[in-house]
Amino acid sequence: MTPRESDTIISAAAGTNEGNQELRSRSELTAKEVMREVGAVLRMSEADAALLAEVEADPGEDQTMIINMGPQHPSTHGVLRLMLELQGETVLRCKPIIGYLHTGMEKTGESLTFMQGGTNVTRMDYLSPLNSELVFSMATEKLLGIDGDIPERAVWIRMLMSELNRMSSHLLFMATNGMDIGAVSMMLYGWREREVVLRFFQKVTGLRMNHNYIRPGGVAADLPAGWRDDVMSILDMLPDRLGEYDVLMTNQPIWRERLQGVGVITQAEAIALGATGPILRSTGLAWDLRRDMPYMHYDKLEFDVIVGSYGDAFDRYAIRLNEIRESMRIVRQILDRVPSGDYRIQDKKVTPPPRARIDESMEALIHHFKIFTEGFKVPEGEVYVAIESPRGEVGCYIASDGSPTPYRMHVRAPSFVNVQALPHMMRGGLVADAVAVISSVDPVLGEVDR
Amino acid sequence: MTTEETATPATLHGCLLGDSRGQAVLFVPKSSYMSTMKKLVDDGYEMCADLTAVDFLTHTSRTLPDGVSPERFEIVVNLLSISKRERLRVRVQVSESDPSIDSLFDLYPGTEAMEREVYDMFGISFAGHPDLTRILMPEDWQGHPLRKDYAQGRIPVQFKGAAS
Incomplete structure (x- = not known):
């Protein structure tokens, strides 16, 4: 995998680099990826999602913000990290990033x-x-x-x-x-x-x-x-x-x-x-x-x-x-x-x-x-x-x-599979509700990462 | 559980249907993997409970039904039919020279993380997967830990960005 420009910017700022695990900017994503990250696998056709990606690509980037929630956060029930794309207080996309507790x-x-x-x-x-x-x-x-x-x-x-x-x-x-x-x-x-x-x-x-x-x-x-x-x-x-x-x-x-x-x-x-x-x-x-x-x-x-x-x-x-x-x-x-x-x-x-x-x-x-x-x-x-x-x-x-x-x-592990439902539950919700949503899934990170 | 098994060599959608300790196992060739899975979805297997892989590098003499030639890797998909209250296990042989298979993401979106895990742990790639990256190991990790030629403790702990 070739390192992307956004990765290097993020890694320089945060001192970490998770490579492709990052939530990338919309312009880099394929329609399918956008669909998954907005939690729309079942809600819209691939063509609709492609439209969504095209519309948001230019003006949207400045108005949205990507924030990290976790891995050290009291409400993530362990070391779960969520990357959230926010527009104001609304969650547009969510990507759970796991593996921090992986012990083989x-x-x-x-x-x-x-x-x-x-x-x-x-x-x-x-x-x-x-x-x-x-x-x-x-x-x-x-x-x-x-x-x-x-x-x-x-x-x-x-x-x-x-x-x-x-x-x-x-x-x-x-x-x-x-x-x-x-x-x-x-x-x-x-x-x-x-x-x-x-x-x-x-x-x-x-x-x-x-x-x-x-x-x-x-x-x-x-x-x-x-x-x-x-x-x-x-x-x-x-x-x-x-x-x-x-x-x-x-x-x-x-x-x-x-x-x-x-x-x-x-x-x-x-x-x-x-x-x-x-x-x-x-x-x-x-x-x-x-x-x-x-x-x-x-x-x-x-x-x-x-x-x-x-x-x-x-x-x-x-x-x-x-x-x-x-x-x-x-x-x-x-x-x-x-x-x-x-x-x-x-x-x-x-x-x-x-x-x-x-x-x-x-x-x-x-x-x-x-x-x-x-x-x-x-x-x-x-x-x-x-x-x-x-x-x-x-x-x-x-x-x-x-x-x-x-x-x-x-x-x-049930939690490993259930965590995938998070982007679907969060879509369109408020960032304050993100905590309630994670909590309601009740993931145990020990079994997510095994 | 295995009501379909009446005739000896039982088949389902042209694939060999076996039995492992009373559980139905379907041996699907890699070439007809997607078409068979599509038929299984239509059969009422709504949920893909689990998808994993096994590396049979050091256990080559495993029992397989006639007509299934053993390969190094095996993809194991556990399907669940909620309406029929049945389970069906699909086993697909994947060769060492071409460790790749079609992604089930379009049929069962829930396999997204599972396929990433198999990619991460076994190095088997899934064609058509939306985001085939490492999920448990760090992105710059070398090797695939659950392969049998990846020994425990062989590689010193890798820390990202640390001078080693």
Whole structure:
């Protein structure tokens, strides 16, 4: 690529050079590029966009301003950078620029065994680590052909943890969304409630985040004594608190003014862009993998899929708030159903021997050593498994060559795809609403960049 | 899930339809990639859930159905039909000598970032993509990290603009 004149000007001024990642001046763009950057992939024909580019090319340049939002900005939820073209206060174009948190996790995943892989994927979506672990474990199990043999107790524990994680993730969304809009006290309340859930996670997994709890074959440890009481205390505490959120935000005129009609996306756009989760549901399409392509035992539970009707930021807020309530309803049903039994599969190939056996059996010691140093071999093949994470469809594609490490491990991160919807939501909006729009997408940059 | 699979060698739109652990996989030749994808859109696969690639440099003996000759790269497209509640995976062989393929941007605008990621990580170029630039790595990065001949830790950390 040849460096462009504008790049050198910008790099000289800012001391950085992202080359082609820059939002270039309109005169340099092709019609297709303009269409994408104004968020008009579906709204206008290529010919219309070409006209738009021609009209704006001469006089427009002086009247518009390109500003950078991020990568260090409190409301970008990490290191997301948005280049915005503004005319006055109106956003004309938007280009999300990512990669600031890229640490090559998919490459790292190729050198970690299937046993160790959980520690890697759990760090991708750090707000719902258990869902990332779950999808990785389910993909591995499918490759191993043991996906139907996971003990019932392990499956129900997985569902319990997955739903609690959905609650903690959405509670954090409530906090950050509140903070972004200006309801600063909401930030404290959201973090406070989330912390209660994380404390339960700590009791079960030993860690608040990045648990590596759900592993191929089951879960790492059984639930601790008294877990039912802990979960019940969370379920008893939350309804009142969610009611307070309603008072503080949902019914409040300022809150509604800030969110209603902001960042609108249509259903056709959301589907075309591959947006999933609350973004897709806010457009009125009831699509939830838990109900529509059930995995584990979600088909045995009763819950509603929350949908919006306007596709705006308020719908996405309301969907997440009510999904917390639905998750609580699911957790209540799970509490009654967790059976007793093994918490991991008793398959010598996948499961290390219990700690006590190592003291008395040489074979158990060797087995333990082998499984933790070499891992277990996974038959050749490839699978794609997808589940519903709080942010949408999180998928795991694994290609195995028969060795103990994945030949290729790819995670379809919902945030990575959802961030593409930002130019469409921002188009024509005010720069002050940009913050509300980013917040309503709820991206986690750890999984965007992986 | 795989209801179409009745006859042995099952085909769909003239392409081999395989099965991987109960999941439907369609092996599409690169030459008919776009035309097949267009037909799949008409079949009701509204959403492209995922697009990625695999570099099979060190795993040449992988199992493929008869009639599909292995190449170094493979583009893997996971399609989702919301109306039919079905998934279909499309695998396309891409040779090392010509690492390029048509872009799905016109059919599925959501593949824009995914194709950029594949370009960035594997060096496979997509014809017709509106903005084929690096997305995760810095613009002046050399090499494509997820290729199998790009070893972990082989290259010292590159910092832009720093005297090295």
